[in-house]
Structure formats: structure tokens, C-alpha cells
Amino acid sequence: xxxxxxxxxxxxxxxxxxxxxxxxxxxxxxxxxxxxxxxxxxxxxxxxxxxxxxxxxxxxxxxxxxxxxxxxxxxxxxxxxxxxxxxxxxxxxxxxxxxxxxxxxxxxxxxxxxxxxxxxxxxxxxxxxxxxxxxxxxxxxxxxxxxxxxxxxxxxxxxxxxxxxxxxxxxx
Amino acid sequence: xxxxxxxxxxxxxxxxxxxxxxxxxxxxxxxxxxxxxxxxxxxxxxxxxxxxxxxxxxxxxxxxxxxxxxxxxxxxxxxxxxxxxxxxxxxxxxxxxxxxxxxxxxxxxxxxxxxxxxxxxxxxxxxxxxxxxxxxxxxxxxxxxxxxxxxxxxxxxxxxxxxxxxxxxxxxxxxxxxxxxxxxxxxxxxxxxxxxxxxxxxxxxxxxxxxxxxxxxxxxxxxxxxxxxxxxxxxxxxxxxxxxxxxxxxxxxxxxxxxxxxxxxxxxxxxxxxxxxxxxxxxxxxxxxxxxxxxxxxxxxxxxxxxxxxxxxxxxxxxxxxxxxxxxxxxxxxxxxxxxxxxxxxxxxxxxxxxxxxxxxxxxxx
Numbered sequence: 159x160x161x162x163x164x165x166x167x168x169x170x171x172x173x174x175x176x177x178x179x180x181x182x183x184x185x186x187x188x189x190x191x192x193x194x195x196x197x198x199x200x201x202x203x204x205x206x207x208x209x210x211x212x213x214x215x216x217x218x219x220x221x222x223x224x225x226x227x228x229x230x231x232x233x234x235x236x237x238x239x240x241x242x243x244x245x246x247x248x249x250x251x252x253x254x255x256x257x258x259x260x261x262x263x264x265x266x267x268x269x270x271x272x273x274x275x276x277x278x279x280x281x282x283x284x285x286x287x288x289x290x291x292x293x294x295x296x297x298x299x300x301x302x303x304x305x306x307x308x309x310x311x312x313x314x315x316x317x318x319x320x321x322x323x324x325x326x327x328x329x330x
Numbered sequence: 331x332x333x334x335x336x337x338x339x340x341x342x343x344x345x346x347x348x349x350x351x352x353x354x355x356x357x358x359x360x361x362x363x364x365x366x367x368x369x370x371x372x373x374x375x376x377x378x379x380x381x382x383x384x385x386x387x388x389x390x391x392x393x394x395x396x397x398x399x400x401x402x403x404x405x406x407x408x409x410x411x412x413x414x415x416x417x418x419x420x421x422x423x424x425x426x427x428x429x430x431x432x433x434x435x436x437x438x439x440x441x442x443x444x445x446x447x448x449x450x451x452x453x454x455x456x457x458x459x460x461x462x463x464x465x466x467x468x469x470x471x472x473x474x475x476x477x478x479x480x481x482x483x484x485x486x487x488x489x490x491x492x493x494x495x496x497x498x499x500x501x502x503x504x505x506x507x508x509x510x511x512x513x514x515x516x517x518x519x520x521x522x523x524x525x526x527x528x529x530x531x532x533x534x535x536x537x538x539x540x541x542x543x544x545x546x547x548x549x550x551x552x553x554x555x556x557x558x559x560x561x562x563x564x565x566x567x568x569x570x571x572x573x574x575x576x577x578x579x580x581x582x583x584x585x586x587x588x589x590x591x592x593x594x595x596x597x598x599x600x601x602x603x604x605x606x607x608x609x610x611x612x613x614x615x616x617x618x619x620x621x622x623x624x625x626x627x628x629x630x631x632x633x634x635x636x637x638x639x640x641x642x643x644x645x646x647x648x649x650x651x652x653x654x655x656x657x658x659x660x661x662x663x664x665x666x667x668x669x670x671x672x673x674x675x676x677x678x679x680x681x682x683x684x685x686x687x688x689x690x691x692x693x694x695x696x
Binding site: 159164167168171172175176179180181183184189192193196197198200201202203204205206207209210212213222226230268269283284287288290298301302315318 | 336339340342343344345346347348350352353355356357359360361362363364365366367368371649656687689691692693
């Protein structure tokens with residue numbers, strides 16, 4: 159890759175890194191995993207950068223890889239990472255744990271509620287309502303029909319509306 | 331839910347995700363990983379090109395090398411090879427020298443980034459010389475010598491082939507004191523690393539068709555790991571997975587994972603074994619091969635093969651549970667394939683793709 163394209167990629171990554179990490183965070187619910195997924199996505203984009211750059215929508219390319227990487231990661235870890243109703247023991251003193259938990263809940267009750275959704279419903283919510291993709295665009299990224307996007311979005315929104323923690327915060 | 335609610339959801343998502351403060355963008359890390367991905371893809375091209383060169387040389391030997399032209403591919407076991415590390419007064423860049431059936435050879439690396447055309451900063455020029463190669467020194471682009479901490483020796487997957495000789499070269503981790511390469515004629519080549527432009531490297535040359543049994547890396551405390559290469563049907567060996575003592579790789583098996591009739595016909599075969607997974611896509615006399623160490627069998631991988639002029643094939647292994655592999659072709663059409671199981675591994679695919687940008691996805695088993 160020539161210096162111009164290399165510089166172009168670096169500029170793109172610097173500019174889009176926070177957004178891509180946040181997208182990955184929305185899908186994974188874990189900042190560490192999100193940064194891993196985002197870096198892998200940018201690495202793949204770099205490997206094909208002349209083609210990706212020519213195609214004119216590098217954001218879409220990276221977004222697609224993030225979704226695929228996360229899906230693959232979820233499949234690899236779905237047995238190892240089991241969602242539970244209560245947080246695991248942290249080793250912190252009870253009061254400190256409660257304080258930490260409260261701060262976390264204040265900041266990201268919605269993120270926690272997203273993690274209680276299935277991976278596809280979570281992806282639909284993030285892509286449709288945070289990235290603001292259309293139903294068609296969301297279907298293309300998730301490799302499913304528009305009807306599936308509609309039904310998954312409807313179920314996800316219903317679940318979120320019934321999520322007691324979000325209802326408590328006035329979402330429902 | 332009303333529109334207002336959806337807007338509210340957007341704002342709440344914005345607030346939740348906006349609270350995340352990512353670490354600084356690891357641009358250099360992504361570039362490095364991207365170069366490794368790109369180099370692996372390029373290795374497939376290089377292997378194909380090298381096969382073309384080898385075929386061309388074999389078909390018109392008199393024009394290229396006169397009386398010193400290479401003969402046919404060596405029958406397994408009927409050859410004699412030696413290797414030695416350079417002495418203290420050797421020319422800069424010399425990695426190793428030796429003989430094949432009494433004819434000398436040398437491998438010399440140029441300074442990294444010193445003008446390997448089309449290979450960018452990942453490229454490095456290597457010069458093969460000596461009677462074993464037909465006499466005249468020839469410079470070829472290859473993968474730059476790079477140490478990867480996960481493996482004791484990173485043998486380049488763009489194996490240098492020239493006529494009937496294949497040259498294996500690699501960068502060596504700091505804890506490795508020597509490497510022993512076993513050949514099918516019973517020879518054990520002891521490779522002593524030599525510093526070449528700041529990187530410790532080893533190299534050895536054997537005839538195309540000679541089977542490399544394995545290579546074992548040793549530290550001063552003993553054996554570190556052993557790599558059993560995939561000896562491809564075209565006579566060239568590809569190193570993949572390194573196994574520590576007591577570790578076992580995949581059982582040896584192979585199976586066709588895709589085929590087509592375009593451009594004279596092509597087929598792709600996956601070879602499983604202690605090297606990991608290797609996929610070959612021979613087409614109309616051109617052979618591409620690429621190996622991916624199946625360090626975590628079943629994990630997703632994607633290999634891209636420009637297998638010949640006008641023909642490109644995407645081949646790889648999708649994650650377990652994949653029902654369909656879908657490629658959105660540049661002309662707007664969609665190609666769907668069911669994954670193929672080979673031995674203990676599932677998810678293999680090989681799909682012909684049209685020139686231009688593609689989007690590939692896989693779907694869950696339904």
C-alpha cells in the first residue's frame with residue numbers, strides 16, 4: 159500500500175475508532191471485547207483498504223465486520239459466558255460492591271437491558287435505533303430479511319418496555 | 331411504541347454508549363495485523379506465481395538455463411542436502427548456504443523494505459544463487475523476516491521456489507538456539523540462527539518434491555515445539571501450527587470443499603493434519619495454497635485466493651453452526667453455499683467470486 163493510502167487509512171481509523179468501539183460495545187456489552195472486535199475490524203479493513211476505499215463507504219465495511227466478528231465471538235463464547243440475574247462475586251467489600259453496582263446502573267441501565275436481549279435483537283436495536291440504519295440496511299448487515307428485522311425490532315422493543323429496571327427509569 | 335419513543339431510545343442509546351471512553355486508537359496495531367492478513371493473502375498469490383514460474387521453467391528449460399537447466403521433480407528420498415550458517419566474514423544479509431546433490435546454493439536477504447515491488451513495507455527481496463539454482467543469481471520478493479512471539483520460528487508462507495528447488499526461510503524467536511529440520515531421506519538439518527538486519531533467521535533448501543517431515547525448535551533448556559508442515563501435492567511444503575511436546579494436532583484427512591467449471595475448471599481441497607488446515611485451489615495449471623494454523627479448531631477464518639487470471643475463489647472455514655455462506659457479488663447477484671465437513675472440522679467453503687468488491691456473511695443453521 160502506498161503512503162497516501164496508508165495515511166488515509168490511519169486518518170480514517172483515528173476519526174472512526176470511538177464510534178466503532180461504541181458500536182461494538184453496544185453489541186458485546188464489554189469494553190475490552192469491544193476494543194478487540196473494533197481493532198480486528200480495522201485490521202481487516204486495512205488489509206483490503208485500496209478496495210474498501212474505492213468502494214466509497216468504509217464505515218459500512220467496518221460496521222459489517224464488527225457485526226460478523228461479534229457474531230462469531232458470541233458463538234465461540236456462548237457456553238463460556240452465561241448471563242445471570244445477579245452479578246458474580248467480585249471480591250469487593252459488600253458496601254463497595256453495592257456502590258460500584260449503583261454507579262454502573264445509573265450510567266448504563268439501558269446497556270445492561272440490551273445485554274439481556276438475544277444477540278440478533280440487540281444488533282437490530284443498535285443498528286436501527288442508534289446507528290439509524292433503515293430496515294433494509296439493517297437486514298443487509300444482518301443477512302436476514304426485512305421482515306425479520308421488523309419482527310426482531312418489535313420483540314426487542316417490547317422486551318425493553320417490559321424490562322423492570324428500564325420501567326423504573328421511565329423508559330416504559 | 332410511538333416515534334417519540336424511538337427517538338427517546340436513540341437518545342438514551344447515545345447517552346449510554348457515549349459514556350464509553352475508548353482507549354486511544356491502536357492504529358499501529360491494526361496496521362500490523364492488517365499487514366499480516368494481507369501478507370497471508372499475498373502468499374497465496376506468490377505460491378501460485380511461483381508454481382507458474384516453476385512450470386514455465388520446467389517446460390522451457392533450455393531457453394532459461396541452458397545446460398544447467400533443472401531436471402524433473404525429485405523422487406522422495408533420492409537426494410542429498412546440506413546446510414550451513416554463514417561464517418563471521420560472510421556477506422551482509424547471507425542467511426544460509428549449502429548443497430543439493432553436490433551443487434551449491436546461497437540465500438541472501440536484502441535490507442527490509444528495499445524495493446520489493448508490490449510488497450510494500452511487508453516485503454523484502456531475497457537473492458538465490460549457486461549451481462543448485464542453475465548458476466545465475468536471481469532476486470525475488472518475499473515476506474519480510476518478522477518474528478512472531480506466538481511461534482518459535484515463523485517460516486514464511488511465501489516459499490521461495492526456483493526451478494526444482496524450494497527454499498524455506500523464517501525468522502526465529504530470541505529463545506531459540508537452533509532448529510532441526512527432518513527430511514524424508516533421513517537427513518536432519520541443523521539450522522543455526524544468524525542475525526540478518528536485526529532479525530535472527532534460518533533457511534534451508536531442498537528439492538521440490540522432497541518431503542519435509544518436521545522442524546523442531548530448541549532452546550538452551552530443551553525442545554520448545556515442533557511443526558509438521560503440509561507437503562502440498564505440487565511438492566512445496568507449508569509450515570503452519572507449532573505444537574508443544576504432548577500437544578496433538580488434527581488427524582490427517584482431506585476433502586473437496588468446492589469446485590466450478592469457469593476458466594477451465596477449478597476445485598478446492600482442504601487438507602487437515604498436524605499443520606492445522608491448508609486449502610489448495612488448483613485451476614488451469616495454477617496452484618494456490620494457503621495454510622491457517624487451526625490453533626482453535628472451528629474458529630472463523632477466511633482465505634482469499636486470486637487463483638488465476640479472471641478467476642477468484644474465496645475459500646475458508648466458517649464458524650460451527652453456520653447454515654449458509656452468502657456472498658453478495660459485485661453484479662448484484664447472491665451466491666449461497668452450504669458449508670462442507672472435512673474430517674472432524676465443519677464449515678468449509680469455496681466460492682467463485684466475480685471481480686470487484688464483495689460482501690460475505692454467514693447465517694446460523696436453520
